[in-house]
Amino acid sequence: xxxxQITGLNLFYKQGYYNTSVDDILKSLSLSKGAFYYHFQSKExxxxxxxxxxxxxxxxxxxIEPIEGxxxxxxxxxxxxxxxxxxxxxxxxxxxxALSNFITEFNGRNPEIMQYLNDILKVWEVNxxxxxxxxxxxxxxxxxxxxxxxxxxxxxxxxxxRTLMVEGNPKLLKxxxxxxxxxxxxxxxxxxxx
Amino acid sequence: xxxxQITGLNLFYKQGYYNTSVDDILKSLSLSKGAFYYHFQSKExxxxxxxxxxxxxxxxxxxIEPIEGxxxxxxxxxxxxxxxxxxxxxxxxxxxxALSNFITEFNGRNPEIMQYLNDILKVWEVNxxxxxxxxxxxxxxxxxxxxxxxxxxxxxxxxxxRTLMVEGNPKLLKxxxxxxxxxxxxxxxxxxxx
DNA sequence: TCTTTTACCGACTACTCGGTTTGTTCTTTT
DNA sequence: AAAAGAACAAACCGAGTAGTCGGTAAAAGA
Numbered sequence: 332x333x334x335x336q337i338t339g340l341n342l343f344y345k346q347g348y349y350n351t352s353v354d355d356i357l358k359s360l361s362l363s364k365g366a367f368y369y370h371f372q373s374k375e376x377x378x379x380x381x382x383x384x385x386x387x388x389x390x391x392x393x394x395i396e397p398i399e400g401x402x403x404x405x406x407x408x409x410x411x412x413x414x415x416x417x418x419x420x421x422x423x424x425x426x427x428x429a430l431s432n433f434i435t436e437f438n439g440r441n442p443e444i445m446q447y448l449n450d451i452l453k454v455w456e457v458n459x460x461x462x463x464x465x466x467x468x469x470x471x472x473x474x475x476x477x478x479x480x481x482x483x484x485x486x487x488x489x490x491x492x493r494t495l496m497v498e499g500n501p502k503l504l505k506x507x508x509x510x511x512x513x514x515x516x517x518x519x520x521x522x523x524x525x
Numbered sequence: 526x527x528x529x530q531i532t533g534l535n536l537f538y539k540q541g542y543y544n545t546s547v548d549d550i551l552k553s554l555s556l557s558k559g560a561f562y563y564h565f566q567s568k569e570x571x572x573x574x575x576x577x578x579x580x581x582x583x584x585x586x587x588x589i590e591p592i593e594g595x596x597x598x599x600x601x602x603x604x605x606x607x608x609x610x611x612x613x614x615x616x617x618x619x620x621x622x623a624l625s626n627f628i629t630e631f632n633g634r635n636p637e638i639m640q641y642l643n644d645i646l647k648v649w650e651v652n653x654x655x656x657x658x659x660x661x662x663x664x665x666x667x668x669x670x671x672x673x674x675x676x677x678x679x680x681x682x683x684x685x686x687r688t689l690m691v692e693g694n695p696k697l698l699k700x701x702x703x704x705x706x707x708x709x710x711x712x713x714x715x716x717x718x719x
Numbered sequence: 720t721c722t723t724t725t726a727c728c729g730a731c732t733a734c735t736c737g738g739t740t741t742g743t744t745c746t747t748t749t
Numbered sequence: 750a751a752a753a754g755a756a757c758a759a760a761c762c763g764a765g766t767a768g769t770c771g772g773t774a775a776a777a778g779a
Binding site: 346347350431434435436438439477479481483484487489490495497498499507511512517519 | 541543625643673674677678708713
């Protein structure tokens with residue numbers, strides 16, 4: 332079952348959900364239809380199990396957990412994103428931002444799956460906001476900062492850069508992104524004015 | 526032919542390329558297969574014609590042309606992005622960032638189409654860089670700014686926010702994005718330090 | 720030992736999709 | 750009026766696709 336899910340995620344990530352047939356997955360596993368439908372009710376059910384068992388945990392452990400409860404949220408966020416982009420650069424099977432790929436693929440097509448995907452994003456967002464707010468009381472973040480807006484901006488720029496990275500020069504893109512993120516964070520942490 | 530392309534782009538945008546059949550398009554036009562294959566060699570050929578005839582022109586006129594040759598690039602870019610997000614908010618058929626959807630959909634699956642899509646991004650990027658450089662000599666942009674990195678950051682955050690906007694609250698997301706973009710641009714234009 | 724459960728096989732069905740072929744209806748040209 | 754071609758319609762092809770179903774081998778309980 333785990334093997335199926337891992338292989339499934341890899342193929343869905345590389346080829347897209349609708350563009351990957353159940354047979355494709357089974358072929359690369361040397362398994363049969365029977366094996367698949369013994370464990371999962373449908374292709375959709377299979378995908379949802381992947382989201383919850385693999386995708387969420389991966390994102391949680393790489394982007395959410397490391398920030399939680401730490402001091403100096405901006406530095407923590409910076410590191411997390413740098414690490415995520417680092418693995419994305421070197422490892423094709425990082426499940427990197429499979430999430431953003433899937434979101435665009437299922438947008439307006441499969442509300443149920445979209446719900447699961449959005450939930451993951453929401454957890455990340457809430458975590459970012461909480462950390463930023465905490466950062467204010469600790470003096471790391473400017474008091475006038477709109478934490479929600481910063482969280483959204485961080486997430487959207489990350490999704491965007493990951494989209495660009497698949498086809499462009501990952502190393503260069505990562506460098507540019509981190510450089511500008513730090514510039515931006517300077518503004519967020521600045522003591523004087525808004 | 527034009528009707529086919531417009532309808533095609535709308536459906537491809539809403540449902541995705543692989544998830545939209547030629548029959549779907551023809552059904553909503555009350556046309557038959559014969560009509561389609563009289564004008565286009567294949568579904569792929571059809572899509573490429575849409576990219577060049579509709580997508581590129583739309584993006585060029587909304588995001589590229591308004592910046593070209595104007596003074597004060599940061600303000601111009603701000604306005605362009607705000608307008609783009611504005612139409613994205615109110616008009617479902619804005620072709621808004623169809624581009625980023627298509628890029629994620631074709632990534633690693635269809636190199637030829639990816640080429641066409643990347644070309645559009647490249648034109649936008651080059652235009653942004655040129656404007657930023659010009660902005661330096663005119664004193665609108667800090668001399669030490671890495672124009673290429675700023676361009677990448679602007680593009681990636683825009684792609685990301687457009688991805689989020691399809692499912693989230695567009696008005697709120699737009700507001701947050703513009704707010705933070707302005708903060709970021711403050712840093713880019715700042716005279717003192719890097 | 721006998722029975723049930725677990726995990727799997729692979730042929731089969733109903734259906735979809737891109738693309739082809741052939742036929743029809745106009746309009747234009749000669 | 751006749752021929753030619755443009756612009757479509759309709760039926761069809763073959764390669765896939767998700768999902769079903771009867772069967773089976775091996776292990777676990779009883």
